[in-house]
Each structure stands twice: as C-alpha cells, then as structure tokens.
Amino acid sequence: MAAPPSAASATRTVIEGCAVATVDAHDTEYADGHVVVHGNLIESVGPGPAPAHLPDVARRIDGTGHLATPGLVNTHHHFYQWLTRGLAQNSNLFDWLVALYPTWARIDEPMVYAAARGSLAMMVRGGVTTAMDHHYVFPRGAGDLLGAEIRAARELGVRFSPTRGSMDRGQSAGGLPPDFAVETTEAALAATEEAIDAHHDPSFGSMLRIGVAPCSPFSVSTELLRESAALARRRGVRLHTHGSETVEEEDFCKELFGMGPTDYFESTGWLGDDVWMAHCVHMTDADVDAFARTGTGVAHCPSSNARLGAGTARVPAMLRAGIPVGLGVDGTASNESGELHTELRNALLVHRLAGGATALDARQALRLGTYGGAQVLGRAEETGSLEAGKLADLVLWRLDGLGHSTIADPVAALVLGPPAPVALSLIDGRAVVEDGRLVTADEETVAREARTQAHRLARIAADAG
Structure with missing residues (x-):
C-alpha cells in the first residue's frame, strides 16, 4: 500500500488539457484529460481539467498538444558498453563478444561511471524513468564498478534496478570470455551477496533494487547458476540472465x-515468476509454454537482435500465452x-515483418515499454501505468510539432512517428527533463567525459593487445 506523501513533498503538480494513455488494465485513454501528482504519487487521473481549487498546487501545466503516458521502463542494458559503440559492426553475437571481451576486460571505475552517466542521460532524456543494468565484467583492481553505476543513477534521479552479474566460465573451461575477464565461482557469489547487503532497498517506492545476474550459459558454470538462484531466493531478490x-x-x-537453453535453465532453478531473461529469440512452443507455466519474464531487445542478426523473438506468441514481456535497449x-x-x-515493425500487419499494434507496443517492463522488474504495483496511488513516474510527450501534428491518434503518433520530444518527465514526482533537456545533469559535460573515457579505454586496450 502506498504511503502518503511526506510533509516536505506534499505539494501538487497538475497537468491538464493533454491526451492521456493510462496503460491500466482497461487501456483507459482520455482525448482531453488531466493527471494530478501529490508529492511522489499520482493522486488522480481523469477526463477534462483537474479541479480548479486544489490546495498546495506548486505547478499547473497546460498540456495542450501533448500526450501523458507512464514513464518508460528499460528491462535490459549494459551501461559500460557506451564506451565501445560502433565496433565489430558486421559480427554475429559470438564473434562480436570475442572481438570485444579483451577491451571490456580493461574497464575501471572512472570508465564505468562515465559510461553509466552517458547511458542513463540518453535514456532519461528519451522518457525512461526506471532503468536496469546488467553488469557482469569485474576486472581485478578495477574499483567499485557497481557502486559507480549506482552513484550515476542517484545523481540523475533515476529509479534504478542494477543487477550484479558474473562470469566464471573462461575460455580454458569452454566459455567465450578470456580467462582474465572472469571471477571464481566463490568470489562472484560473495560479491553478489555483498551488493545486496550494501544497496538493496525492497520498500515501496524504492529508488534502488539489486538483482542477481550470472551472464549467460556460455560464460557461467552450472554451479554458479544453481547457487545464484538459491542466493537470490534466500535474499528475496530477482534473477536475470x-x-x-x-x-x-x-x-x-x-x-x-x-x-536446449530453456530446459537447461529449468534444470538449474532458473525459471519462475522472480526471473526475467533477455532476448529469448529462439524459443520453441515448449519453451514458450514453460515460460508461461512458470511466469518467467522476457526483456525484448528488437534493435540489438537486429543489429547482431540474432533473429526475431516470438513476442506475439509470448503475449498470447500470458508471459510478462518488457522492452530493453541492450x-x-x-x-x-x-x-x-x-x-x-x-518492436512493432519487426513483428509485423515477421507476422503480418496485425502481429502487434501501437498500444501493445506502448504497453511493452511501460507496464510490461514494470511487470518484468516486479514493480507493476508501483509503476508502469497512470493510476491513483502509483508512483509519479510519468512523461509528457510533445505531439504538436512538425513530426506529429497531422497524426490524430496520439498513441500512434508516439509509436509510429519520429522520436517525440519530452516536454516533461517526472521520476518520483521530481522533474528530470524539461523541454527536451536534462535538468539533473549537463548533457555536454556528460558527453565530454564519456568521450574522454572511451578514448582512454581504447588506448589501454591497444597497449595491452
């Protein structure tokens, strides 16, 4: 149950005159509606203007020409890779990993901090209010890499679900990563539990929740998978891979x-309603049934899958089966x-290419990026839809400009049109984007620092190579 706003934050922000897509259980929409935020919670959502005489209104926003939606929820990412964009452009996944692991094994705390700031800034400016990261590369002596990400997210004001990843199967044991890029099984498990102890906050409205996330079947031992699942369930946190x-x-x-992968995961305790997996491209009917039976979630990453030529996930079939599915940047x-x-x-275009013009529609795509993501992260009672009592994580998209003004359906304009400017983004009731610009960080500084660290990483990797 949501706690009432604290006295220090008990002011109201009123947004009215906008279209509203609530993404609630009934997909309720208002062509001309309002949202009232009280402290860090949504107080009311409905048609027409908000009540004229609400007390303690700090800000009243005219949303004419805009669409209000829940904030976007990113369910899969690797922030550190911000420093190695544009490399191995024509490789499939395994070749791409082999090409980049030697560089990634040289990262350190300043690099990860700069990369996390760049990754988060880009997402937040584009409407993400809840982000996750799957960090699994921990070179010896590199510093506090998970802490660097957490610091970056706190500074930008993002609701954050980082996962403490791990790899213990190097090349000498038949895995893909070089041996110097992996940990021992014991060290990975100990560091994962330490991360939970230091950072995890399970409370309602938490800005920080930790997950357990061994990297993949080809970089992790069976022992680490089994022991990680046992650890996560003993500590009451979610599992990701x-x-x-x-x-x-x-x-x-x-x-x-x-x-196959799904049977292997089930044999190691890695299916369940506390688990979500990235990609899930090559799934048989039996695999889909297993995910549906166990409530296992999926982070769908259409652009990354296309970039690496991995294939098209069976998302429409997953949705029909009742599997929780969210979207991921990767x-x-x-x-x-x-x-x-x-x-x-x-997502919409990829699945129509694979399954025809009715495979996925605009409202399903919006649901994947909002409520679906909240389900996958185990936060659907708190965020993912615009409903009274939920957290005030919402986005006001400008749709009256050149790219969108002739599309009458605002949800279609958002999904099918060009990227819409974010007029306002609230996370926990606080503004993080105004008029398309971050208000919690200087974008030029973030870009400059990330570029500096990317060049530094490239030099170090070249010298070591």
Missing part, C-alpha cells in the same frame, strides 16, 4: 549440456542509439 539469444547459443547448450555496443522510446516503433 541472457537466454536463447542465438542459434549458436542453442547449439552450445545442446553440445555441452545435452539440452548495450549500446549492439544498439548504438541507446534509447528506449525508439524500441516501441522497432
């Missing part, structure tokens, strides 16, 4: 374990745009 991304991964699992070394709102359009 990559699954069924490529044909090569399926072949790898069959050769090494004698079964790392910007395989999705250089680094934005989630473009994934709404890309």
Whole structure:
C-alpha cells in the first residue's frame, strides 16, 4: 500500500488539457484529460481539467498538444558498453563478444561511471524513468564498478534496478570470455551477496533494487547458476540472465549440456515468476509454454537482435500465452542509439515483418515499454501505468510539432512517428527533463567525459593487445 506523501513533498503538480494513455488494465485513454501528482504519487487521473481549487498546487501545466503516458521502463542494458559503440559492426553475437571481451576486460571505475552517466542521460532524456543494468565484467583492481553505476543513477534521479552479474566460465573451461575477464565461482557469489547487503532497498517506492545476474550459459558454470538462484531466493531478490539469444547459443547448450537453453535453465532453478531473461529469440512452443507455466519474464531487445542478426523473438506468441514481456535497449555496443522510446516503433515493425500487419499494434507496443517492463522488474504495483496511488513516474510527450501534428491518434503518433520530444518527465514526482533537456545533469559535460573515457579505454586496450 502506498504511503502518503511526506510533509516536505506534499505539494501538487497538475497537468491538464493533454491526451492521456493510462496503460491500466482497461487501456483507459482520455482525448482531453488531466493527471494530478501529490508529492511522489499520482493522486488522480481523469477526463477534462483537474479541479480548479486544489490546495498546495506548486505547478499547473497546460498540456495542450501533448500526450501523458507512464514513464518508460528499460528491462535490459549494459551501461559500460557506451564506451565501445560502433565496433565489430558486421559480427554475429559470438564473434562480436570475442572481438570485444579483451577491451571490456580493461574497464575501471572512472570508465564505468562515465559510461553509466552517458547511458542513463540518453535514456532519461528519451522518457525512461526506471532503468536496469546488467553488469557482469569485474576486472581485478578495477574499483567499485557497481557502486559507480549506482552513484550515476542517484545523481540523475533515476529509479534504478542494477543487477550484479558474473562470469566464471573462461575460455580454458569452454566459455567465450578470456580467462582474465572472469571471477571464481566463490568470489562472484560473495560479491553478489555483498551488493545486496550494501544497496538493496525492497520498500515501496524504492529508488534502488539489486538483482542477481550470472551472464549467460556460455560464460557461467552450472554451479554458479544453481547457487545464484538459491542466493537470490534466500535474499528475496530477482534473477536475470541472457537466454536463447542465438542459434549458436542453442547449439552450445545442446553440445555441452545435452539440452536446449530453456530446459537447461529449468534444470538449474532458473525459471519462475522472480526471473526475467533477455532476448529469448529462439524459443520453441515448449519453451514458450514453460515460460508461461512458470511466469518467467522476457526483456525484448528488437534493435540489438537486429543489429547482431540474432533473429526475431516470438513476442506475439509470448503475449498470447500470458508471459510478462518488457522492452530493453541492450548495450549500446549492439544498439548504438541507446534509447528506449525508439524500441516501441522497432518492436512493432519487426513483428509485423515477421507476422503480418496485425502481429502487434501501437498500444501493445506502448504497453511493452511501460507496464510490461514494470511487470518484468516486479514493480507493476508501483509503476508502469497512470493510476491513483502509483508512483509519479510519468512523461509528457510533445505531439504538436512538425513530426506529429497531422497524426490524430496520439498513441500512434508516439509509436509510429519520429522520436517525440519530452516536454516533461517526472521520476518520483521530481522533474528530470524539461523541454527536451536534462535538468539533473549537463548533457555536454556528460558527453565530454564519456568521450574522454572511451578514448582512454581504447588506448589501454591497444597497449595491452
């Protein structure tokens, strides 16, 4: 149950005159509606203007020509890859990983901090209010890499769900990453529990929740998968990994374990309503049934899958089966745009290419990027839709400009049109974007610092190579 706003934050922001897409259970929409925010919570959503005489109104916004939606929820990312964009441009996943692991194994705390700031700034400016990151590369002596990401998210004011990833299967054990880029099983488990102890906040409205996230079947031992699942459930946190991304991964699992990825994950305790997996491109009917039966979620990354030529996930079939599905940017070394709102359009187009003109519609795409993502992260009771009592994580998109003004349906304008400017984004009731610009960081400084660290990483990797 939502706690009432604290006295220090008990002022109201009123947005009215805008179209509203609530993405609630009934997909309620208002052509001319309002949203009232009280402190860090949504107080009311409805048609027409807000009541004229509300007390403690700090700001009243004319939303004419705009669309209000829930904030976007990113369910899969690798922030550190912001520093290695544009490399291995024509490689499939395995070749791309082999090409980039030696560089990624040289990252350190200043690099990860700059990369997290760049990744988060790009997403937040484009309407993301809840972000996650899957960080699994921890070179020895590199500093506090997870802490660097958490610091960056706190400074930008983002609701954050980082996962403490890990790899313990190096090349000498049949894995893809070089041996110097992996941890021991024991060290990975200990560091994961330490991260939960230091950072996890399970309370309603938490700005920071930690997950447990061994990287993938081809970089993690069976022991680490099993022990990580046991650790996460003992500590009451969620589990995340990559699954069924490529044909090569399926072949790898069959050769090494004698079964496909989904069966392997189930044998290690890695299916359940506290689990979500990235990609899930190559899924059989039996795999889809297993995910539906267990409530396992999916982070769908259409642009990254296309960039690496991995294939098209069976998202329409997953949705019909009742599987929770959200959208993910994935790392910007395989999705250089680094934005989630473009994934709404890309998801719709990719699935229509695969399944015809009715495979996915604009409102389903918006749901994937909002409520679906909240489901996947286990936060659907708090965010993902515009409803009274939920957290005030919302976006006001400008749709009266050149790119959108002739599209009468505002949801279609947002999903099918060009990227819409963010007139206002609130996270926990606080403005983080105004008129298309970040208000919690200087964009030029973020870009300059990321460029400096990208050049530094490239020099270090070249010298080591």
